[in-house]
Amino acid sequence: MKNIAVIFAGGSGTRMKTTSRPKQFLELHGKPVIIYTLELFDNHPGIDAICVVCIEPWIPFLKKQLRKFEINKVVDIVPGGNTGQDSIYNGLIAAKRYADTQNDSDAYVLIHDGVRPLITEQTISDNIEIVHSKGNCITCIPATETFVVVQPDSSLQIPSRKDSLIARAPQSFQLSDILDKHECARAEGRHDFIDSCTLMSHYGCKLHTVIGPMENIKITTPSDFFIFRAMVEVHENQQIFGY
Template sequence: MKNIALIFAGGSGSRMNTVSRPKQFLELNGKPVIIYTLELFDNHPQIDAICVVCIKSWIPFLEKQLRKFEINKVVEIVPGGETGQDSIYNGLCAAERWTKQNNRDANVLIHDGVRPLITEKTITDNIVACSEKGNCITCIPATETFVVHEPDGSLKIPERKDSLIARAPQTFRLADILEAHRTAISENRHDFIDSCTMMSHYGHVMNTIIGPMENIKITTPTDFFIFRAMVQVHENQQIFGF
């Protein structure tokens, strides 16, 4: 069983309020955010290939960055679609092409290009859980109370101890997630907010692992400042050993 990382970098980043470039290409210490993310998968010994979904006009720039930073496992870059769901499907089709060329089944780890603060352990835990149970959703414990609006207008407040927040990677058997996407397409559904929501909708029981709290998605300027601070912490740990 092979392991393919599918990195989604198709968003424009309107909440980041940047004019010159999308959020995944913002630079810290001369390196784009997406390269920080890709390095984690490229360096992981159990990741066999990487497919990237990218804004079409930025693909040439990304290709240059892959060469510059010696990212070697990217096998295909594909443009995004009309929705996030469509973009992920484009990436899954690229992963399917790679598996057919290599005549192997695969797990696929779907991850946001703007989540550069995951760890090698998180990737490993996803691979192990998916290999054993068929899927895996990276989560963190809820630190605040959720309030859910019910269809009848009432409010439901789940117990915090029973609540998790889904993040990424979200890992599946490639054949299973492709089947779910193709079912959604046949039903003209293009509005699933993420992969685990889609898989749950089509009857798959989801399994979870707990990932690091710092595994944030860089969506706003505040997120970028947190990312910058965390990179500095990691650099200090290497130098000073704390």
Template sequence: MNIAVIFAGGSGLRMHTKSRPKQFLELNGKPIIIYTLELFDNHPEIDGIVVACIESWIPFLEKMIRKFEISKVVKIVPGGNSGQDSIYHGLCAAEEFAGGRDANVLIHDGVRPLITEETITDNIRKVEECGSCITCIPATETFIVKQEDNSLEIPERDNSLIARAPQSFRLKDILSSHRKAIEEGRHNFIDSCTMMSHYGYKLGTIIGPMENIKITTPTDFFVFRAMVTVHENQQIFGFR
């Protein structure tokens, strides 16, 4: 069983939107989160989708899911006080949906709508192979890591990857890590791969598309709009 957990609990402060959170901004009359949900809804190996959403926006999301005929959403849960807490709420709902069956979970940002069917498939295969999968892209610029003594470490670019999403795991493993973090009072892990690495899990990786950006700023939205236009043009002229 493969379950997608989509978290859409952010308020979008860097997008400078006042009327609605960034995940509900529309392009061509469709909210960003619906573009994201459609990718998982249309994938033949995804059995169910859980969404963690800002509580006050849940009725609107339910309306959009009906409007755009998203059929695999099995639960919408309120987000938490942090991204980590929102993901945990979604994972608990995924556990309930799995009903004791073994399951893989693909954790993804609601504002990351430019992944592909192939990326989702590669995540599933990698989790089946080694228990985890972090979608990455190659580093195209030099990283500088500042040490505690203020010295600088510069990793080799050829050995560096940038983590994106989905980040996928066996459901029982990622839930175990979240519950350890809760016991320790930790709610500040920046993402799931950081948490899993902290608790000793080895992480598998795949290379995803470069355009798999997180729509966080107005510039990101303009890139998203351009990519949607490119995809539409490719369909019109028979390239896809």
């Protein structure tokens, strides 16, 4: 049973307001954000292979960065689709091709955003453990603020904070299971599911969770990048000064 990371880096990052390059290729200390992310999966002993979904014009640049930073587990890079759902589907098809070469019909996938570079080795390990035992695993954090759900009649529903979680990534599944649900969505002309757990829930799957680190943010805005920079510097100081 292979564990395949599907890293989604197909977005253009309009909210980052950068003009020179997409957010996943912004550099900190000379290293692109996506390389920080890929290193975590490349160095994890439980990950067998990585498939990356990338903005097509940036694929040659990504390949150069993989060589530069010695990322060795990437087995395929495929272009993104018209929507996030389509891009993830492209990545899952790439994962299926790899699994087929390994004669592995029981492969698992860990779907992760290329712009979530602050996950931990433990988060990846927890996903592998839960997805193997329960069939899926959604990385979440506790809700720390009250949120409001607007009902169809415009009334407001306020869920209990203590019973609420916020879904993040990785989101992990048996490859054959999530591919089947993607095919169902495509057959129905649906291409607008916001993420994998939303798609799986829509088709009746019972989902399981693991709590991940609060700093596992998605770098979407300039302020997110500043948080990422601060967290990297904290980790560097811990290594140098031991605190």
